[in-house]
Amino acid sequence: MKENIYEPRLVTIKNIRDEAEGIKTFTLTFNDPALNAAFDYRPGQFGEVTIFGVGEAPISITSSPVNKGYLELTVAAVGDVTRALHLKRVGDVIGFRGPYGNGFPFAEVYNKDILFVAGGIGLAPLRSLINQMFAERDKFGKICILYGCRYPRLLCFTEELGKWSDLSDSEVLLTCDTNPESDWQGNIGVVGSLLPKIEVDLPNTVAFVCGPPVMIHFVIQDLLKMGFKGDQIITTMERRMECGLGKCGHCNIGVKYVCQDGPVFSYQQLQELGEKI
Amino acid sequence: MKILAKTKLVDFLKSLQGDSEVLVPLKRNGDLLFGTFDPEQPDIELKGKTAIPPKEYVFPQREKLFTFETNGNKVDIRDQASPPKRIIWGIRPCDLQGIKTLDTIYLSGYSDNYYQARRQNLILLGLNCNECCDAGFCHSLQTGPFAKDGFDLMFTDLGDKFLVAIGTEAGKALIDKSRGLFTEAMASDERKADELERSSWATFERRVDAKVAKARLPKxxxxxxxxxxxxxxxxxxxxxxxxxxxxxxxxEDTATGARTSVRIKYWDSCQFGGFTQMAAENTRQTQAERYRQRVFHKMSYTPDKYDGALGCTGCGRCIEVCPGEIDFTVTLGRITQK
Incomplete structure (x- = not known):
C-alpha cells in the first residue's frame, strides 16, 4: 500500500532550549535515518506535530534548510498540543509530518534589499529565511530586521539577533510594546514605530512581515503609507488547519487553501482573496 | 443497453451478494435510507431520494485514522483495516455527482488513502429519477434527473422493467455474471426512457442559474x-x-488507555463558529460570513479550484433539512435577479 498521507513520522527530541517566557525551541531528528538525511524544506513551510495521546497541530519550521540533519520548531505553549509538547524532555519521541505549504520567495528576491518586520513568535518562520539569506549573503542587498515583542521577556533568538546585527550590511532594531519591569534600555513602542528609524531604497526593497494578525494589519498599513506596493509586501496567513493537505477545508479562503497555496502570500494576493488577514 | 424485469431485481441483487455488502434504499421508521439488502425482506423503495446521501460509504461521519500505542520511546502506529466491498443499488444522479465531486477533491493532489480504499471497493448502480423529488433542482445544474456518467450501471424504471445502461467494465461484469436475468433492450425501450426523461424535466419547479450566480457572486x-x-x-x-x-x-485524538490513543477524522461544519476558531481569534465571527462561505464554496470556489467540479448537485436536501427554513436557492435567486 502506498504511503499514508496522514501518517506522522517518528522524530526524537534532541535538544530543548528555553527561548523566552512560555516559548521553547525543540531540535528534532527523524528516527528513520534515510528520512532524516533526505528531509528538505523551504523557509516558511510548516509541519503537523503529533503529541501521541493528545493531538496534532501545525507548527512552522524555524531552522534553515542550509542546516541539514535536523529541524527546529519554536513553540509557545498556548493550546493542548503545544502545552503537551512543552512537557516533553530530550529523548522523547513525538510525531511530525510535512513539510507543507509554499514557503517564502527566495530566488525571486535576489539582489533586493530585504526588510524583515517580525512580532513576537512571528520571528520563528522568518528566522529560517534570514539564516538562509545570510548563508547566501552575496545574493541580497541590505538586510534589515525589525523585531518587536509585547515585553522584553518575550524576545526570542536574542543571541542570534546580536550575531545578525554584527554581519556586514545588516541592521537589527528591537522594540518592546511595554517595559513592565523597567529592565529594557531599547526602544519602546509597537514594531511599526521602528520603521521611521530606517532608510529604505523603496523600489528595490521587499518586506517580509510575520506576527500576530493585528500586528501584520498595522505594519502593512505603515508600509503602504511609506510607498510599498502590494507585491513588495510578503506576509503569512494564520488559519485553523487540521490536515495540512488541502482536504479538511478549515483554511479555505476563496480558491486558495492556506495550508497548500500559502501560508505565504503577498499583500496583493491577500487583497484579491477578500477575507481579512 | 439491457433490460431487467422488475420481478428479477431481487434475484439480481442476490447475485451481487457474496463478497460484497449490497445496499439498497429502504423505508425504515418513515425515513428513506440506504440499508443492507435482505432477500428475506426485499422491500426496496423505488420512489424518492434517501434522506442522507450515500457519501458515508466513502467518507464516514467518523473514521479511525490511526491507533497509537506508546511504550517508552517505542511508538506503534496502526492504520485501519481495509474497508469492505460494497455495491450500492438505487443511487440517484445527484448523489452520483456528489461522489464524482468528492473523488476530485479527495483523490487529486495528495490522495486520501482512506477515501481511496473505500472508493476502490465501491460499485455504484444508479437509478434515474422519473420525477422531481422534494426541493430538488438537479435539472438546472445538469446533474439529473437522468445521469450521464459517474455510474457502473444505470437503471431507468420503465414500469414493469428496468432499462440498464452500462457505464464501466466493473458494471458490465455484474451483468455477465447473471446473464440469464438480462435481455437486450429494444429501440422502443430506449425511446420510452427518453420520454420519461423529458416528462421528468417538466416536473421541476425550483431552479438555479449556476453560471449567472457564479459570475455575479463577487459583486x-x-x-x-x-x-x-x-x-x-x-x-x-x-x-x-x-x-x-x-x-x-x-x-481529534482521544486517549483510550494509559499508553494508547486513537486519531479520529469526523465531519465538521463550516456553519459552526468553531470551524475557524484559532488560539487568538476567529476569522468568521458572524453567521452571515459563514453562510456566505458556504454559498461561495459551493458555487464558486469548488468549480474554480477543481476544473468545473460542481460544489452543488441540486439534491435540495439542505433546504429540506433546515429547521430555519433557509433556502440557498432563494439567496441565489436574489443574486441572479437583482
Whole structure:
C-alpha cells in the first residue's frame, strides 16, 4: 500500500532550549535515518506535530534548510498540543509530518534589499529565511530586521539577533510594546514605530512581515503609507488547519487553501482573496 | 443497453451478494435510507431520494485514522483495516455527482488513502429519477434527473422493467455474471426512457442559474442578503451533514488507555463558529460570513479550484433539512435577479 498521507513520522527530541517566557525551541531528528538525511524544506513551510495521546497541530519550521540533519520548531505553549509538547524532555519521541505549504520567495528576491518586520513568535518562520539569506549573503542587498515583542521577556533568538546585527550590511532594531519591569534600555513602542528609524531604497526593497494578525494589519498599513506596493509586501496567513493537505477545508479562503497555496502570500494576493488577514 | 424485469431485481441483487455488502434504499421508521439488502425482506423503495446521501460509504461521519500505542520511546502506529466491498443499488444522479465531486477533491493532489480504499471497493448502480423529488433542482445544474456518467450501471424504471445502461467494465461484469436475468433492450425501450426523461424535466419547479450566480457572486460579497438569509440559522450543521459534496472534517485524538490513543477524522461544519476558531481569534465571527462561505464554496470556489467540479448537485436536501427554513436557492435567486 502506498504511503499514508496522514501518517506522522517518528522524530526524537534532541535538544530543548528555553527561548523566552512560555516559548521553547525543540531540535528534532527523524528516527528513520534515510528520512532524516533526505528531509528538505523551504523557509516558511510548516509541519503537523503529533503529541501521541493528545493531538496534532501545525507548527512552522524555524531552522534553515542550509542546516541539514535536523529541524527546529519554536513553540509557545498556548493550546493542548503545544502545552503537551512543552512537557516533553530530550529523548522523547513525538510525531511530525510535512513539510507543507509554499514557503517564502527566495530566488525571486535576489539582489533586493530585504526588510524583515517580525512580532513576537512571528520571528520563528522568518528566522529560517534570514539564516538562509545570510548563508547566501552575496545574493541580497541590505538586510534589515525589525523585531518587536509585547515585553522584553518575550524576545526570542536574542543571541542570534546580536550575531545578525554584527554581519556586514545588516541592521537589527528591537522594540518592546511595554517595559513592565523597567529592565529594557531599547526602544519602546509597537514594531511599526521602528520603521521611521530606517532608510529604505523603496523600489528595490521587499518586506517580509510575520506576527500576530493585528500586528501584520498595522505594519502593512505603515508600509503602504511609506510607498510599498502590494507585491513588495510578503506576509503569512494564520488559519485553523487540521490536515495540512488541502482536504479538511478549515483554511479555505476563496480558491486558495492556506495550508497548500500559502501560508505565504503577498499583500496583493491577500487583497484579491477578500477575507481579512 | 439491457433490460431487467422488475420481478428479477431481487434475484439480481442476490447475485451481487457474496463478497460484497449490497445496499439498497429502504423505508425504515418513515425515513428513506440506504440499508443492507435482505432477500428475506426485499422491500426496496423505488420512489424518492434517501434522506442522507450515500457519501458515508466513502467518507464516514467518523473514521479511525490511526491507533497509537506508546511504550517508552517505542511508538506503534496502526492504520485501519481495509474497508469492505460494497455495491450500492438505487443511487440517484445527484448523489452520483456528489461522489464524482468528492473523488476530485479527495483523490487529486495528495490522495486520501482512506477515501481511496473505500472508493476502490465501491460499485455504484444508479437509478434515474422519473420525477422531481422534494426541493430538488438537479435539472438546472445538469446533474439529473437522468445521469450521464459517474455510474457502473444505470437503471431507468420503465414500469414493469428496468432499462440498464452500462457505464464501466466493473458494471458490465455484474451483468455477465447473471446473464440469464438480462435481455437486450429494444429501440422502443430506449425511446420510452427518453420520454420519461423529458416528462421528468417538466416536473421541476425550483431552479438555479449556476453560471449567472457564479459570475455575479463577487459583486454580492458585502450584500445584506447573507445576514438576512442566514438569520434563522440555529447552528445545527444539518445542511452540511446531508450535503453530497460537503467534505470538511476535523481530526481529534482521544486517549483510550494509559499508553494508547486513537486519531479520529469526523465531519465538521463550516456553519459552526468553531470551524475557524484559532488560539487568538476567529476569522468568521458572524453567521452571515459563514453562510456566505458556504454559498461561495459551493458555487464558486469548488468549480474554480477543481476544473468545473460542481460544489452543488441540486439534491435540495439542505433546504429540506433546515429547521430555519433557509433556502440557498432563494439567496441565489436574489443574486441572479437583482
Amino acid at each position: 454580492f460579497w458585502n450584500d445584506a442578503c447573507w445576514a438576512k438569509d442566514s438569520a434563522s440559522c440555529i447552528l445545527c450543521g444539518g445542511c452540511n451533514w446531508v450535503c453530497p459534496t460537503c467534505h470538511c472534517f476535523n481530526v
